[in-house]
Amino acid sequence: MRLWRPRLHEVGALLPGVVTISVSASILTGLALLVLGHGLRRRKRRAWRAVVVLLAVSAAAGAVHLSPVHAVVSVALLVVLVVRRGDFRAQGDPQSRWRAVRVFLGLLLADLVVGTAVVYAAERFEVGGAPSLAAALSEVAAGLVGLDGPVGFATHRAADLVGTVLAGLGLLTLAATAYVVLRSPEPRAVLSDDDAQRLRPLLRRGEDSLGYFALRTDKAVLWSPSGRAAVGYRVVGGVMLASGDPVGPSDAWPEAILAFQEQAAAHAWTVAVLGCSEQAGEAWAEHAGLDALELGDEAVLTTEDFTLEGRPMRNVRQMVSRVRRHGYETRVDRVGELEDGLRATVLADAAAWRGSETERGFSMALGRVADPRDPDAVLVTAWHEGTVRAMVQLVPWGADGLSLDLMRRDVDAAPGVNELLVAAVMEAAPRLGVTRVSLNFAAFRAVFERGERLGAGPLLRLRRSVLIVASRWFQIESLYRFNAKFQPEWQSRFLLYPGPGDLPRVSLAALEAEAFLVWPTWRRLREGQA
Incomplete structure (x- = not known):
């Protein structure tokens, strides 16, 4: 010194x-x-x-x-x-x-x-x-x-x-x-029974395919002063991260958005929205001054237009026919009508087929399977020689739709079993009173689609190459290819954030919320050593 x-x-x-x-x-x-x-x-x-x-x-x-x-x-x-x-x-x-x-x-x-x-x-x-x-x-x-x-x-x-x-x-x-x-407080997000009961009537009249995921038990809900609209969220790394559109009629969104802003300001949280529609994105931009980044698109099928016939669907039709020739059959049930034995089997299989110990999902997953709390959800199972080999769970989307929540399969199941499950959902849709089905979200779909076209610029091709490399870990390209097979209608989804300086922080919070980014803890380290 x-x-x-x-x-x-x-x-x-x-x-x-x-x-x-x-x-x-x-x-x-x-x-x-x-x-x-x-x-x-x-x-x-x-x-x-x-x-x-x-x-x-x-x-x-x-x-x-x-x-x-x-x-x-x-x-x-x-x-x-x-x-x-x-x-x-x-x-x-x-x-x-x-x-x-x-x-x-x-x-x-x-x-x-x-x-x-x-x-x-x-x-x-x-x-x-x-x-x-x-x-x-x-x-x-x-x-x-x-x-x-x-x-x-x-x-x-x-x-x-x-x-x-x-x-x-x-x-x-x-x-x-x-x-x-x-450091900003990070309260543990918990959905109360009262909030869940208040959300359900709004969800039955809602138009957001991701609305039902507000019923995740690890989300909190902030209500507008009038109680007509609500925003599901979680605080991650000082970011107050909302998911999907506000629940409730669109004319009540502004007061819910303002209440959300006030809550964030009271705790020095950064406001961000993950996976909202274009209509909701415009509302957040107008009333909260947020910038928008297009994340990708979700694939929506309508029962009126869906068919396995025709040249564009030849690949799907052939795979479904091949799996059925191998003896695969499907069963479509409302979760509230499942027998206890099948429910136990589904729970055990879903846990065994999970790709990793970390359960992913925040904005586009419910976090539970065949749960009695979701009686109107639909479970489709694929059977081979009396054994469940694959399953897909879909949650309600308004009064006449379904939204894909979970899709899992046995690693030894025949190729094409996932296509078979989707086809079974669409075949059962009239009986279920369903007119529209939302499939998996395809992140950065436009980059893949435009980047492989003739005349794509060098920057677009570079972005596509980076995403292809990232797909080795996050299945970005494979989800896009799978969805595109069904000739869906694409609907854009957005990330809303305060400004360019906040984008890295918001992106990390979104990745952590979706469990694509998992920070090491003493508990995980001990479990890994064990």
Whole structure:
């Protein structure tokens, strides 16, 4: 630290609003203000309180040290913050207070252990040999806040090295504690029984094919003041992520959107919408000022137009005929009419055929199979020699539609069994009173479709190549190819976000919500080792 002092004085003069106990301490405090500045930008009350305290102490220190410029700048900033105190309303996470205390104490203990080891490791550079434990701890405690301790060093290089390590540990502790204190709350999303009961009548009259997925038990619901519309959402990484269109009549959407914005602002959450229709996207853009990004298209079949005849459907027709010749049969049931034995079989098979331990889905999946809570859902099973080999579950879409929720199969099932399931759904549709069926969502369909055409530009071809590589892990291209076989009507779906600067954060939150991005935890690591 001693060699740095001439330079630190120059840097310290550029950082108003810091306590000048020492120049190095001023650097650490200035960095604390930078950390808190992010919280101020997001209107967090806790950040405002912390900065007010720092500026008040800084102004007092400037007065004591006869630094009028320092004191005046600190007082001016303090006055501005006090006058604008009403702008900082974002609530913090109630649980983060004690969590921050635990984090601070844990890191402080680690700092003392590591710092003491560093001091003793520099023994040959210390004046008078190895210090006592009390002196070493005092040196560490002082170094964590950028001060010089009682231990003397024979060379400036050794002093600077030890001081840098200790100051770095102090900065890490400060930053980690500030992050925990200032992080936005992430309440556990739970759908209450009351909310589910209120949603069902609206869903029966709804026009969104993804509306029924608002009944996921790991989504929360925010109602408009009139109770005529609601938005299903989950908070992920500080993003208040809605899914699909608002539930309820479109004329009630604006008040639901405004209520959603107010809730997000109260907690400093970023507003985003995943998988909404074009109509809902226009409403979010108008009333919430969000930008739109086209994610892809869902494939919609109508019973009036669907047929296996004709040249465009030859491939599907041949695969369905081949599977049926191999002895495969199908059965179509309403979930509420399933026998207990078949329900148990379906649950066991669905778990066994799952591709990974992680259950994916947020905006376009219900998260449960053959559940009595969904009596109007439809389960289609494919049988071979008395055994279920594949299944598809579809949930209600308004009064006369079905929306694909889940499609699973035994890895040893014959090729074409999925096409057979779709054909069975469409054949049974008149009996079920269904006039429209929504199939899988095809992400970035337009890129695949236009990118393979003659005359596609180099940028479009590059985007298509990137998606093809990504399809090795996310099945993007295969889902598009599968849907396109049935000659569907394509309906666009969008991602809504505040602006370009928020898009990376919103994208990560969406990937995490859909479980395409799973962060490692101690529990997962232990299960993996087991």
